[in-house]
Amino acid sequence: MAETANGVVSGGFSAKPATLRDVAALAGVSVATVSKALNGREHVRAETRVKVQQAAEKLNFLPNVLAQGLLSGRTGTVGLLTSDLVGRFSLPVMMGAEDAFGAGSTSVFLCDARGDGIREQHHLHALLSRRVDGLIIVGDTTNPRESLGQHLPVPVVYAYAPSLDERDMSVVSDNVGAGRQAVEHMVRSGRSRIAYIAGDKEFLAARDRAEGAVQALHQFGLPLMGDEVMYGAWTESWGRSSVRALIDKCPDIDAVICGSDQIARGVLDALRESGRTVPDEVAVMGHDNWELLATQARPPLSTIDMNLELVGRKAAQLLFAAIEGTAEPGIHSISTRLLARDSTARG
C-alpha cells in the first residue's frame, strides 16, 4: 500500500493513529510532559500545555485506551453475552445496559451465543482474553439458567433469565407481581368474572404471571372463571381457539387476562367475530407491551410493560458496583408497569 506525501495510505483511510511520541516530537517536549499536559496534571507551564494541546489537536491524537488499560488493570469494557439476539425480550435489556454504560466511559462487547453452549464458551473465552471488567448474561426466556460458575476472574450479572446459583447476581422482571397488577386493574375497572389464558406452560414466565393473577383473585375473593388457568402457546391462534372454548363454557365472563399481547390479539379477534364487544361486554389485557401489536389492536390493548430497559440498567448498575468491589448477590426483581388502553375501559 503506497504512502502519499501527507501520510494517507491508498486504502481510503488515513495512516495509523498518532501516539504520544508523535505529539511529543511535534511539540518539542518529552512524552511524559505530553501525558501530564493532556491529562491536566501539574508541573507543566501553561504555555507548554497550550503548545502540547495544539500539537495533539493537529495530529488528531486520541490516547490509546488499550495501553492505559494495560497499566491500570481496568479496560473499561464489559461483555454482553446474549443467548438470542433476535429475541425481542433480550434486546431491550441490552439496550438498557448499553445505555447505562454508554453514559460513562465503559464500552460494551456484544456476543450472541444462539443458545449454544459451545458458542457461549467460545465467546466467554474471547471476552476474558480481552480482559473485560465484567459480564452481563442476558437470557432469552425467564427460565433460570445454569451459572457460569464462581471461578471467573470478573463479576457476572444475569439479566432476564436468573442464574440457578443464588450466589450469583440476577435481575429479573416481576412476573408474579404482573399477574397481580392485571387482576387489580380488572377489579378496579369493575370486573369480577375473570378468566386467565396463559402461554406455554414450559415457560416459567407463563406460570408466574398466572400464579400472581390467581393469588390476587383469591385475595379479592373472586373465582377464576373456567376454574383453571388455560395454558397453551404464545400465539394468536391459541388466543382465538382458547377464548372460543372459554365462552362456550362460561358465557358470562366479563374479563380475560392473557399471558402475552399475541394471545390477547387472538382473543380480541375471536371475541369480535363471536359478537362480543370489547371492552363493553368483556375486558381484555395482554402482557409485554409489544407496542406495534398492542396499539394497533382493535380496540388498543391494555397491557403490562416489563420495564426491560430498567432490568438492563439495573444489571449494569449491579455489575458496576461489583467491579468496584461491592457485590449484591441474589435475585433483584424489577416491578412491571401497567398500561391502561381502551380494551379495559370501564364497561
Place this chain on the structure above:
Amino acid sequence: MAETANGVVSGGFSAKPATLRDVAALAGVSVATVSKALNGREHVRAETRVKVQQAAEKLNFLPNVLAQGLLSGRTGTVGLLTSDLVGRFSLPVMMGAEDAFGAGSTSVFLCDARGDGIREQHHLHALLSRRVDGLIIVGDTTNPRESLGQHLPVPVVYAYAPSLDERDMSVVSDNVGAGRQAVEHMVRSGRSRIAYIAGDKEFLAARDRAEGAVQALHQFGLPLMGDEVMYGAWTESWGRSSVRALIDKCPDIDAVICGSDQIARGVLDALRESGRTVPDEVAVMGHDNWELLATQARPPLSTIDMNLELVGRKAAQLLFAAIEGTAEPGIHSISTRLLARDSTARG
C-alpha cells in the same frame, strides 16, 4: 478487599488473571519460552512444551489480547454503531455482522447513538480510542445518511442506510427489486388487476418498493389498479382504511401488494370484514417477513424477506477486506427473497 489463602478475593470472583510471567514461574522457564510453547512456535522441546501447557492450564491462563494488539497494531475489534437499537430492522443486520465476525477472532463493540449526532460523535471517539480495526454504521431506515467523512483512521461500512458519499462502502437491501419480485409473483399466480398500498412516502424504502412494482407492471403491460401508488403510514389502520377506499373505487381488483407486513395485516382484516376471501378473490402480499405477524395472519401472509442477516454479513466481509487493504467502495445491493404463503395461493 481481603485476599484469602487460595487467592480468591471477597468480591465473589477470583483474583486478577494469570500472566505469562506467572506461567513461566510455575513451569520454571522464561516468559519467552512460554510464549513460544503456547503459540506452537518451534525451538521448544516437546517435554518443555507439555510442562508449560500444564502450568498454563493450572493457572487458567488466557493471553492478554490487549497486549498482543499493542504489539501487532491490530486489536481484532470492530465497532458497530447503530442509530436505533430497538429497531427491528437494524437488529438482524447487526446479527449478521456479529455472526460473520464471531466465527473468527474478531469481537464487536456495540454502540447505540439513538439517532443523536452528539452521541454518535461521542461513541465514535470512544471506539477510535479503543483502536477498533473498523466500523460498521447501521441505519434505522433505508434513507441515505451523511458520511462520517474520509478522514477516519479505519475503514467504515454503512449498512441498511447507505452513505451519501459514494466513496464510502455501503450495503443495502434491494427494495426496487423487491417490488418487481412481488409483481412477478402475483402475475405467476394468475393475477392481473393489481393495486399497491405503500408506507410512508417520506421513506425511500416505501418509494423504492413501489417504483419496482410499477416498473414490473409496465413490463407486463398491466395497469396499476387505482391508477396510483397509495402512500400512507406503516400501520395496520392505514392498511384497513386504504383498502376500503380501494375496493370502493375498483371493486374488481384481484391482488394487493403492500409496503409492509403491518399494512398487509390491516388489508387482510378489512378484506375479510368486507366479505372478500383471500386468496380466492384477492391475493395479498406484505414485505419484511416479520414472522410473528406474517405467519399468524389469516391466511398466513406471503411476504418478502430482506435478507438482512445477509446485509450484515456482507458488511462484515467488506469491512474485513478493507482492513486487509482491499476496499470496494460503492453501494452493494443484497437481493430479497420472496416467501409464498397462503395469502397468494392460486385462486
Place this chain on the structure above:
DNA sequence: AAACGTTCCGAAAAGCTTTTCCTAGACTAG
C-alpha cells in the same frame, strides 16, 4: 583435541501510556 552444527532456551526490545523520581535551572533568603 579442535572446529563446527544443532537444538533449546533466555535476555531484551518493541508497542503506548502513566507515574515516580531525579536534575537542572531559577529564585529567595541569609
Place this chain on the structure above:
DNA sequence: CTAGTCTAGGAAAAGCTTTTCGGAACGTTT
C-alpha cells in the same frame, strides 16, 4: 556570594506479549 527552596521538565519503569538474537550445552566431524 552561598545555601536552600521551588518548579518545570525529562528519564525510566511498569504493565503483558511477541520476536529477534545471542549464548549454552551437547554432539559430530576431522
